Amino acid sequence: MASIHKVMLQSNKVRYRIRVRTCGRSASATMPNRAEARRWAAEKERQFTLCRLSPLGRSEVVTVGQVIDRYVREVLRYKKLNTRRQQEQQLEWWKWLLGEDTALVDVTTPVVALAKERLLPRAPSTINRYLAVLSHVFTTAVKEWQLAEVNPVTNVVKLPEGRERTRVLSRDEREKLLFACSTSGNRYLYTIVVLALSTGARKTELRTIRPAQVNIGANRIYLEETKTDEARALVLYGEALRVMTKVMDELPAGARYCFPSPFDRHRPVDFRTAWETAVEKAGLHNFCFHDLRHTAASYLGGQGASLAQIGAILGHSSAKTTKKYTHFTNSGVEHLVEKMNRSVFRGRA
Secondary structure (H helix, E strand, C coil): CEEEEEEEECCCEEEEEEEEEECCEEEEEEEECCCCCHHHHHHHHHHHHHHHCHHHHHHCEEEHHHHHHHHHHCCHHHHHHHHHHHHHHHHHHHHHHHCCCHHHHHHHHHHHHHHHHHCCCCCHHHHHHHHHHHHHHHHHHHCCCCCCCCCCCCCCCCCCCCCCCCCCCCCHHHHHHHHHHCCCCCHHHHHHHHHHHHHHCHHHHHHCCCCHHHHHHHHHHEEEECCCCCCEEEEEECCCCHHHHHHHHHCCCCCCCCCCCCCCCCCEECHHHHHHHHHHCCCCCCCCCCHHHHHHHHHHHHHCCCCHHHHHHCCCCHHHHHHHHHHHHHHHHHHHHHHHEEEEEECCC
16 A cells, blocks of 8 residues: 655645555655656555566566566667667567557467568568567566566567678679769768778778777777677778878867768768669669678688688678688689699599
8 A cells, every 4th residue: 555645845845755565565755746656656566566476477467568668778778879779669669569558478479470470571681680679578578577487489480581692793883883982972971982892891880980999000990899799900001091091181170980970070970872872873783881891701702811811801700600701712712622633633634
């Protein structure tokens, strides 16, 4: 039960003192008005009641919206900014589809499986990411918060993602794209594309480069926050060094990023529209920004770099990730096979 008492402070201000005692627990607080006092008391009573329930009982009381909101507050906040933004959007979609007032116990495996169909025509990899974030919400609710007994996403079949694309630029396509970028209205697009082609860096890594990370004298850009959480250095030579030197010389005073937004120097530039325009102007088909990374890998392979070297330059966390670039190093493999055969079968040909 909750008791609410009106009290008068020495400053002649009215306050409401609340005391809640239920399920063997108690709590008290002071609120500026009776409405807030009642809301606080109701929430405390709900929390105390939950503590006495089993996980199954709690899942009948707790809603989808409450669990997702708690996940955003307590778990998602510690993830990287880009991941946080993406997963917040995905979780908002789940709240909308499942219903934020739906009891957690009513979210079953068949319900999630049916919801998966609603994600079409998104790509299989995207659908699997939606399922993954919802699964982690339920895993946290089961193991850490003990608000549910089972994770309904566990038995939902993930979609096959197929082979990862490795689209690369031909020499003619590269020249057309660079020309389109150099004539773009976005002053940083050409520099960013040159850096992507010459270093294989990811889009987010390039957009968020800060002045303190650039050392022109050492021909290096030091990346501190990467997808794999491992710092690495981008080596600058030739055109990449020239354009980056120009950027640093012309950097607006007080800019937080090397490629600041023209509307807010404390935010990185958004070049999506400029990029899409340049791709269309260059006449490229089925080509996205990440394909510049694949193209850089093909250049490295063509220069005789091993898979281990390509992985180190691109910042891969495992050799498995680099294996998709095997065909870029085939010339070196063919040379090794030829050399081995000449040694083993000498005189038999």
